[in-house]
Amino acid sequence: MSANDRAELEEFQRGFGRWLDEHREDLEPLRSLPPELDAQFAVQRRLQRQLYDAGWLRRGWPEQIGGLGGSVVVRGALAEGLTRHGYTFPFALGMIEVLAPSVTRFAAPELAAEMFPRFLSGDELWCQGFSEPEAGSDLGSLRTRAVDEGEHWRVNGQKIWTSWAQFAQRCVLLVRTGEQAEGFRGVTALFVDMDSPGITVRPLRAMSGDEEFSELFFDDVLVPKSRTVGAVGAGVAVTMAVLENERGVLAWQRQTWLHQRLRALVAEHRLEQSSAGRIGEVYASLYALKLRSRDTFRAVVAGQVIGPRSSVDKILLSTGEKAVFDAVFDLLPDHTLFDDEPGARQWRHEHAYSRASSIYGGTAEVQRNILAERILSLPRER
Ligand SMILES: Cc1cc2nc3c(=O)[nH]c(=O)nc-3n(C[C@H](O)[C@H](O)[C@H](O)COP(=O)(O)OP(=O)(O)OC[C@H]3O[C@@H](n4cnc5c(N)ncnc54)[C@H](O)[C@@H]3O)c2cc1C
Numbered sequence: 001m002s003a004n005d006r007a008e009l010e011e012f013q014r015g016f017g018r019w020l021d022e023h024r025e026d027l028e029p030l031r032s033l034p035p036e037l038d039a040q041f042a043v044q045r046r047l048q049r050q051l052y053d054a055g056w057l058r059r060g061w062p063e064q065i066g067g068l069g070g071s072v073v074v075r076g077a078l079a080e081g082l083t084r085h086g087y088t089f090p091f092a093l094g095m096i097e098v099l100a101p102s103v104t105r106f107a108a109p110e111l112a113a114e115m116f117p118r119f120l121s122g123d124e125l126w127c128q129g130f131s132e133p134e135a136g137s138d139l140g141s142l143r144t145r146a147v148d149e150g151e152h153w154r155v156n157g158q159k160i161w162t163s164w165a166q167f168a169q170r171c172v173l174l175v176r177t178g179e180q181a182e183g184f185r186g187v188t189a190l191f192v193d194m195d196s197p198g199i200t201v202r203p204l205r206a207m208s209g210d211e212e213f214s215e216l217f218f219d220d221v222l223v224p225k226s227r228t229v230g231a232v233g234a235g236v237a238v239t240m241a242v243l244e245n246e247r248g249v250l251a252w253q254r255q256t257w258l259h260q261r262l263r264a265l266v267a268e269h270r271l272e273q274s275s276a277g278r279i280g281e282v283y284a285s286l287y288a289l290k291l292r293s294r295d296t297f298r299a300v301v302a303g304q305v306i307g308p309r310s311s312v313d314k315i316l317l318s319t320g321e322k323a324v325f326d327a328v329f330d331l332l333p334d335h336t337l338f339d340d341e342p343g344a345r346q347w348r349h350e351h352a353y354s355r356a357s358s359i360y361g362g363t364a365e366v367q368r369n370i371l372a373e374r375i376l377s378l379p380r381e382r
Contacts, residue, residue: 001298005071012074016056016081023050031086035345037210041167044090048122051078057093057120065104066117072249073301079253083260089253091164092125097250099126099172102241106230107191115170115191127168129159129192129216130239136161137366139174139239140184144218146175153177153190153228155198155221161360165214166203168194172242173223174235187235191227198222208352246361247310248300251293251317258286258324261350265328268343275331285323289316308374311367318357318364325351 001009020027030047033040051057060075061067075097079089096119103126104112118124135142144157155175165171171192178186194201198221203211230238262282265271271279292313299306328347329336336347358364372378 001073001301005073005301008071009073009077012059012077013081016078017085019054019056020081020085026050027087032342033088035342037212041091041164044088044092045122047087048090048092052121061100061116061120062104064109065112066120071301073297075249076252076256076297080256083256089257090122092119092122094250094253095126095128095164096120097248097253098242098245099128101245102238103172103191103229105241106189106234106238108226111191111226118169124169125164125167126170126172127162127165127194128242129162129165129171129173130242131161132158133160137363140187140236141180142174142176142187143180144173144175146177146188146190146223148177149222150225152222152224155190155192155218155223157218159216159218161204161213162216163213163360165194165201165216166211170194171216172229172238174239177232182233184236184239185233187239188232189229189235189238190223191229192221192223196221196223206352207355208349210349212353243362244300244306244310247296247306247313249297251313252297254317255286255289255293255320258320259290262286262324265324265331269332269335271331278327278331282320282323282327285316285320289313289320292316308370311362311370311375314362314367315364315371321354321357325354 027047027050030043030050033043048057055068056078058066058068059070059078060072061069063069079093082089100116100119104116115124119126130139130142132142132144144155144159146153146155153175155173157175159173162168162171171194173190173192174187175190176186177188180186192199198219200217200219202215202217204213204215206212262279266279293316296306296310296313325347329351332347335344336351338344373380
């Protein structure tokens with residue numbers, strides 16, 4: 001990390017920590033989340049708005065799109081400051097890290113400048129419409145089709161597992177604009193208004209109990225050509241950028257949160273001495289994740305391409321997440337299985353959600369293939 005980045009990071013950490021302390025009382029109602037998803041979004045949106053209005057959330061984003069400029073490094077420090085002060089990290093901030101850098105990089109500059117401030121301030125949420133019933137790991141086989149109609153694309157098809165789509169105003173959507181046989185070369189990214197006529201959103205209940213994702217149906221949906229993100233047929237570049245973003249700032253934010261949950265397990269429960277070995281094991285797993293994630297995050301801060309090695313980050317992230325919540329279940333079985341108070345419900349919910357960590361953003365099996373083929377040069381699967 002450059003000396004400038006380090007100085008900016010330290011200044012941000014001090015200032016943000018002071019601000020959180022000074023606003024402790026007004027922010028107190030935003031510290032814990034209600035059980036219902038709608039109410040959780042409402043609380044998190046209020047926290048996001050306060051962070052935006054105070055300028056903390058705008059730091060580290062380019063001025064051309066409504067940010068305050070400065071180094072990306074402060075975006076990681078924002079998550080650390082929040083979790084250290086006991087706030088949950090708003091879901092929307094993760095989504096911003098995944099989608100906004102790619103839209104900013106590939107969409108028309110006026111579109112990014114118009115839309116990004118709405119996303120960052122919490123006035124809007126965006127969702128990621130990539131996966132389909134027959135195309136998840138292999139996005140090159142997707143079938144949602146966009147037909148060229150001059151000024152517009154006409155979109156027909158179905159998406160699935162689209163997180164928080166029922167709350168979203170926009171969708172970064174992958175569609176087929178070329179032939180099926182072209183695979184990923186025939187895929188294009190579009191930026192779609194979720195209130196466009198012809199879109200139906202059908203929420204799906206995950207095992208955590210939340211309607212975490214949805215099916216999306218597109219029935220003759222007209223999308224202006226000006227909403228094409230990147231070149232026609234260049235959807236693979238947008239997709240790769242989105243996946244890289246997940247491994248960069250977002251992974252750093254998530255490991256911060258996992259460390260906080262491990263600290264909570266130790267601080268809030270009287271664990272037996274015999275638990276020490278298990279806790280040590282989980283700590284080592286999170287520590288490895290933190291070191292790996294720090295390297296990747298620093299590469300992102302320096303503007304470098306992070307490449308296939310980031311599959312290691314994804315594997316460590318899912319292994320670490322499962323390790324934390326498996327340990328909670330094994331060490332506190334009565335509490336996690338039978339108690340009906342908010343703390344126990346939160347552990348149960350997080351345990352259920354952690355099962356998904358080796359699926360979303362590229363499954364663990366696919367990450368291992370990438371390492372074998374692209375780092376270790378094993379023959380590619382055909
Ligand atoms: C909580 C959650 C949130 C999600 N949010 C979104 C979202 O917002 N937007 C979105 O577009 N998608 C989202 N997804 C979908 C996610 O991206 C897909 O589930 C994932 O890419 C896997 O695709 P699939 O489910 O079709 O499984 P498949 O690709 O059908 O895989 C099934 C199994 O086969 C294995 N497999 C597949 N190919 C290979 C291979 N080549 N070698 C070895 N094993 C292989 C996989 O590892 C897996 O175990 C979300 C998923 C979850 C769980």
